[in-house]
Amino acid sequence: MSSDLPMNPELEEIDGKIQDIFRALQNGFQKLDNIKDPNRQSKQLEELTGKMRECKRLIKEYDQELKNQENQNPPEVNKKLNEKKQTMIKELNSYVALRKTYQSSLGNKRVELFDMGAGTSDPVAEDNVKMASEMSNQELIYAGRKQMDETDQTIERSKMVVEQTIEVGTQTAANLKGQTEQMGRIVNELDTIQFSIKKASQLVKEIGRQVATDKCIMLFLFLIVCGVIAVIIVKIVHPNNKSIPDIPGLAPPAPTGRKLLSA
Template sequence: MADDVPMSPELEQINGEIQDIFRALTNGFQKLDKVKDPGRQSKQLEELTGKMRECKRLIKEFDRELKDEESKNPPEVNRQLNDKKQTMIRELNSFVALRKTYQSNLGNKRVELFDVGAGSGEPAADDNVQMSSAMSNQQLIDAGRKTMDETDQAIHRSKMVVEQTIEVGSQTATTLKGQTQQMERIVNELDTIQFSIKKATQLVKEVGRQVATDKCIMLFLLLIVMGVIAIIVVKIVNPNNKNIRDIPGLAPPVPGARRLLAVPPF
């Protein structure tokens, strides 16, 4: 059951207010069927519309609170709470559709009343002209001033709305400009980082080539040293080997060769 879903105290409070509004809407539409006067129907329909707006606001608040608590709840609880929210939305949409039906029926009734004409108690257009002509000059002036004051107030409200819109537009433009400059700085920093990465890659390649060259030279020297050591070892082991006589100091002495005598110091 959706009502058995565990909720935080905030969600329970919002859910309780929404359910109270749903009960009030149900009772209101049931009473609306018994009202025959179009004026009373229109007034009661406006009250029900206000309750629907309040219900919509509470559902949005329920959704915001649900998103704030989403990370704290298990996935199954989040799924049940989302199903609960969708149920509220569907129920509210059903009341909205019902309101549209009543508005349509109420509009048809008003058309019928206008068609009756003289049978109704409302004055016709000619009667209104006669009533205006029967007014005194001071009354006409007062009525005109009242209309002008209402018009001035409406113009003033429109100017305030325009000024607020311009201010919001200016703030938005300033914010967008700052974000654009920040994006440009980020792009420049990314270009610098990319250039540094390319430079570092080239340096690594050069160092690698130098290391490889040094290793080759060291290997070649090592081979030479090992060859000399091998010849020395062979000569020590086999001093009569004729294949290495050409190395100075390693060839065996030649018979009959002269030896230099050391001259004693005076």
């Protein structure tokens, strides 16, 4: 097909690489039918996916080169070259759809994003998707607004997450502050209890010393009383014993005859 259209060397080289990838994709999917091992099938699909990405990159280069030489070619030639580009995109889309079919049959439920460039739609995701260079101004404005709306929604969700995080952090800080104050009160109470225990210990010691002193005094008084009682008993038993001094109030009365004589 490239021989029917006038192309510069750059376009011919890109077109040749794209056609080589298409043949490789066709052969790869044919081999995939003969592979029975699911792991080998997954590996083969990964290799084919890499080739699709490379083909998408080459289609972009083809489109850019086509724009560069657009002024050098007649309108009919540019029209045919653009039709050829659309044919390439549709063929690549068919392989992508085939890849998804094989993935579904393998039970692979992972969502894979086939990155086709930032700010543009994926031309291999659907057959009717256009490249950014072919979209009208209205379509570009619509796509941009849609992207901005999605970005705004993402920002709002992020704000909600941040607010929730701040709220949780504030609540956690308040709980920690309350626990710190409670620990402070407990420490103060422990200090008061320790001081009270020291005071009680001192009081017990003083009481013990006082009790010991009182016991000594009582013992001394008991000994004195015992001594007095012993003297009284001895004086009663031996009233004429002069070695025992008289106890006031217990001495025998003086004879009355002596008083008469002295009188």
